[in-house]
Amino acid sequence: MTASADRRPSAPRARLWLAGVAAAALLGSAAPAAAERIFVSNERDHTMTVIDGETLKVIETVKTGRRPRGITASPDGKLIYICASDDNRVEVYDAATYKMLRTLPSGPDPELFVLHPSGNPLYIANEDDNMVTIVDTATGQKITEVPVGVEPEGMGISPDGKVLVNTSETTNMAHFISTDTNEIVENVLVDSRPRIAEFRPDGKHVWVSAEVGGTVSVIDPKTHQIVKRITFEIPGVTPEAIQPVGVRITSDNSTAFVALGPANRVAVIDTETFEIKKYLLVGQRVWQLAFSPDQKRLYTTNGNSNDISIIDIASEKVLKSITTGRSPWGAVAVP
Amino acid sequence: MTITQRARRAATARLAAGALIAAVAAGGAAAQDQTAAGPATLAQAGAGGGPKTPLPAPTPRAEQPGQGRAAQGKPGPDSDWPCIQPKVGALSYGQMWAGPPLDEAIAKWRDDPHVADLVPLLVARRTKRDEAQAAIDRFTAAAGPEKNAQLTLLFAGVFSEINAARSAVITGIERYARKQRALSERIKEASLKLAAERKDMATQMSPEFQKKEEALNWDTRIYDERAQALTYVCESPVILEQLAFERGRDIQAKLDN
Numbered sequence: 001m002t003a004s005a006d007r008r009p010s011a012p013r014a015r016l017w018l019a020g021v022a023a024a025a026l027l028g029s030a031a032p033a034a035a036e037r038i039f040v041s042n043e044r045d046h047t048m049t050v051i052d053g054e055t056l057k058v059i060e061t062v063k064t065g066r067r068p069r070g071i072t073a074s075p076d077g078k079l080i081y082i083c084a085s086d087d088n089r090v091e092v093y094d095a096a097t098y099k100m101l102r103t104l105p106s107g108p109d110p111e112l113f114v115l116h117p118s119g120n121p122l123y124i125a126n127e128d129d130n131m132v133t134i135v136d137t138a139t140g141q142k143i144t145e146v147p148v149g150v151e152p153e154g155m156g157i158s159p160d161g162k163v164l165v166n167t168s169e170t171t172n173m174a175h176f177i178s179t180d181t182n183e184i185v186e187n188v189l190v191d192s193r194p195r196i197a198e199f200r201p202d203g204k205h206v207w208v209s210a211e212v213g214g215t216v217s218v219i220d221p222k223t224h225q226i227v228k229r230i231t232f233e234i235p236g237v238t239p240e241a242i243q244p245v246g247v248r249i250t251s252d253n254s255t256a257f258v259a260l261g262p263a264n265r266v267a268v269i270d271t272e273t274f275e276i277k278k279y280l281l282v283g284q285r286v287w288q289l290a291f292s293p294d295q296k297r298l299y300t301t302n303g304n305s306n307d308i309s310i311i312d313i314a315s316e317k318v319l320k321s322i323t324t325g326r327s328p329w330g331a332v333a334v335p
Numbered sequence: 336m337t338i339t340q341r342a343r344r345a346a347t348a349r350l351a352a353g354a355l356i357a358a359v360a361a362g363g364a365a366a367q368d369q370t371a372a373g374p375a376t377l378a379q380a381g382a383g384g385g386p387k388t389p390l391p392a393p394t395p396r397a398e399q400p401g402q403g404r405a406a407q408g409k410p411g412p413d414s415d416w417p418c419i420q421p422k423v424g425a426l427s428y429g430q431m432w433a434g435p436p437l438d439e440a441i442a443k444w445r446d447d448p449h450v451a452d453l454v455p456l457l458v459a460r461r462t463k464r465d466e467a468q469a470a471i472d473r474f475t476a477a478a479g480p481e482k483n484a485q486l487t488l489l490f491a492g493v494f495s496e497i498n499a500a501r502s503a504v505i506t507g508i509e510r511y512a513r514k515q516r517a518l519s520e521r522i523k524e525a526s527l528k529l530a531a532e533r534k535d536m537a538t539q540m541s542p543e544f545q546k547k548e549e550a551l552n553w554d555t556r557i558y559d560e561r562a563q564a565l566t567y568v569c570e571s572p573v574i575l576e577q578l579a580f581e582r583g584r585d586i587q588a589k590l591d592n
Contacts, residue, residue: 130393147390148390149390149391149393150393150394150395150396150397151396151397169396169397170394170395170396170397171390171391171394172397173388173390175390176386183385184385184386184390185386186386186387186388187386187388187389187390188388189388192397193397212397224387234429235429235436236427236428236429236430236432236436236437237427237429237430238427241423241427241430262423262430263429263430264430264431264580279433280433281431281432281433281587283580284430284576284577284580304573304576304577304580305577305580305581321584
């Protein structure tokens, strides 16, 4: 006892030390929050789950408009945009305080959207009225609408922001739209029920997943030709359970990840050879994918197991799962 | 509309029709599902150059996943299936198991007494997740160096049992739907008959008529209550699939890679 008592700092010293700790804490809270946060839209709970990227714990559950689906962040990571599908609007949240700042007009039933790489405008797919709505994020005004195929959903934009690709689930096309003229330049037939369009970060190809067709079409955006149709086969899984939806490609363009819906797997694909390297078992009905800002991890939303899975990209292994609200749909992570 | 405008529109329409034929011919190889392509809209075919492949005329929304396969040679939508959830006949183990192939284990798991003892606890819906995890922990510890093989057998048992229970639930739902359909026919016939008999006040007040009316009211009430219960009944296959997945996840967490 005496030994440990001797090591204790004297009372004045202890006060000094405490003051130092308090000052450090104050400074820490004054600085902007630097930790990564993961935002997940929960379609059936009408909420957004906020997860701390370091502790991997849920830190907040935010009430949103009804049926939140598409979710994305502004390029600076300060704003979170959500499609509130049943409220026919886009909601904009502060990524630090989780407060809703404003709403944007979206047209009916917005499902998915994509931001121009500069952060403005926002391109929104209206599932119910066969339109892509273009909204100025600064003024909150609708710029125009582009008529597309039936049941538009997937939205991808080229890295230079010049080409927008929308997919229509019933027409089974990828519509290539010029962002200069806001008109369709070409329509490409793909397999049944195309869900997502995702450009390689170098703009060389755009990957379009077909949920019912069970394939991914890789399209050259210059020639509008399909250069490869990727098919999937998993031992012990019936072909009809393989329903490709979410697609993400690493910033070095080398690896693509494709979420396979009720197959509960994410395919890891070499973007040069199109060889499927692995099928990672994640959660039930894996839907959308999002990278961590440092691209070390990939998050998957699992709609039927009500959780997200975390994939370590270097080792291509599933690290763990985190419970969210009911039917998690989309995810985005900000620094 | 001026003559020039009309001529221009006609020319655009011809252009669109030509492009459409070319597009359908070209698309045939690439696309698995052809959409019924109608004439292109003027908005699309107009404006200098436009897309080579025009938009087809709007068609009704496509079938949702789970129904669409019917168009590809699989059995058609089942008229006995009353649920919003697509009917998935049997689960496949690859949806919840990334370990070694299970075919042999599915045939043999009952022969192992430890596995056969634990499976009923793990497949019971009342067993809480932490209880199940604790039981799997004990099983893993007891298996020693054989744990990968033992855990594979354990999951094979859990999967087979839940899959069998789920199939029974699906058969039950179909039987339930058939009964409901028969009941609805009966209600329809009885109400038509009663309407025809309802000629005057005297008939309506007769004990015989009132008895029939009461029977009809009861049938209608039973039908309505069963229809409401269907929402819960339809969730059962999904709940069982979630249970199989959760147990699979917990068992795989104990496997050595």
